[in-house]
Amino acid sequence: MLIPLFMIIFFTVMFYRGEIxxxxxxxxxxxxxxxxxxxxxxxxxxxxxxxxxxxxxxxxxxxxxxxxxxxxxxxxxxxxxxxxxxxxxxxxxxxxxxxxxxxxxxxxxxxxxxxxxxxxxxxxxxxxxxxxxxxxxxxxxMPIKLHSNIVANPYLNYGYYLAPLFMLMGVVIITVVATTYAVGRELRYATSEEWLRLSGGSLLAALVGKLILITIVMAVMVQLILVVLVVVMGMNIVGSYLFLTLSSLLFIVAYQSVALFIVATTANLRLALSLGGGYAVMAFTFSGITFPVTAMYGAIQPLAKLFPLGYFSEIFIDQMMLGVPIIYDIPKLGLLLIFLLLPLLVWRRLRRIMFDSNYWCRG
Incomplete structure (x- = not known):
């Protein structure tokens, strides 16, 4: 809780002036x-x-x-x-x-x-x-005069598009690392069997009970980010606040799903934390905020579709700054939902390694 809060305060102060x-x-x-x-x-x-x-x-x-x-x-x-x-x-x-x-x-x-x-x-x-x-x-x-109209960021404020991205990166990193550790530690310390037994043998109940607090805390952090952007930095939510909130919840759960997929695939806490942290950080590169995805090398561009942050950042800009009708952002919401299917691909393996002592105490 303190780490993402510190990141919000830090980037708010950094981009408070907004302009160079x-x-x-x-x-x-x-x-x-x-x-x-x-x-x-x-x-x-x-x-x-x-x-x-x-x-x-x-x-x-x-x-x-x-x-x-x-x-x-x-x-x-x-x-x-x-x-x-x-x-x-x-x-x-x-x-x-x-x-x-x-x-x-x-x-x-x-x-x-x-x-x-x-x-x-x-x-x-x-x-x-x-x-x-x-x-x-x-x-x-001057026979020809150019009239330049900037729609979403008339002040050319760096804080309007960089500060939210950096803050959301904090949410991404903490979500992935916390989820990976919360589940992976049960394997690392050989407590997974007892954990499932306490949840009545239901893997779904065990995961919901363990991860719901992380989801709630990160959702609160996203709301705090919105408050800071509006109250402190002077931005306005010109689109749908409810749609933005719903998208943020799916955004958080999408990264939790990726973390579960990594834990189930590796069955190794140390390796899962390394891969999860690397995956979370790479999202910044492929977000398209600092360098447009369309300007990247053609073979690299499809990799941008592997990160939920890219879809959510587009929804965020559409609803926060452009006021785009939500009908145009529903497909992006659907793409976030696809990430929620990742745990289903490794569900049987995840359940098996929780009961198999051969996977315990590794890494």
């Missing part, structure tokens, strides 16, 4: 002109970038980047302003390390936005000098 802001960059301004200073002020005024340092040379700036003091280098040549006044193409060079795609993307987009705004201002001044009106000048400067 004020990334430090270093400017190498060899122009030292009013135009270069104005452009630097415009770049510094963007939300994602902070012109924190100025270097006298590229070598000095590269040293700062190698020491990870800055996220980018902005170089302005000595002829920056003179080329503008002469009507010659002038350029600003931005050097990115390429080691952090998220940070690089924020720096590039903010710098590009500031440079485009500055360039538009220069062009507008030239048109004004020629006696051209502002409206006509803007048509010449």
């Amino acid at each position: 802001v004020d990334l430090p960059i270093v400017a190498v301004d060899h122009s030292h002109s009013p135009s270069s200073r104005q452009l630097l002020r415009m770049i510094d005024a963007t939300r994602g970038v902070d012109v924190a340092y100025e270097a006298q040379s590229i070598d000095e700036a590269e040293r700062m980047m190698r020491h990870q003091e800055v996220c980018a280098i902005l170089y302005m040549p000595s002829d920056f302003e003179s080329n503008i006044y002469r009507g010659i193409h002038s350029k600003v060079e931005c050097y990115l390390p390429g080691t952090n795609i998220s940070a690089d993307g924020v720096v590039e987009s903010n710098v590009q936005q500031a440079v485009m705004t500055f360039a538009a201002g220069v062009s507008l001044s030239m048109f004004r000098a020629q006696g051209v009106g502002d409206s006509k000048a803007m048509v010449e400067i």
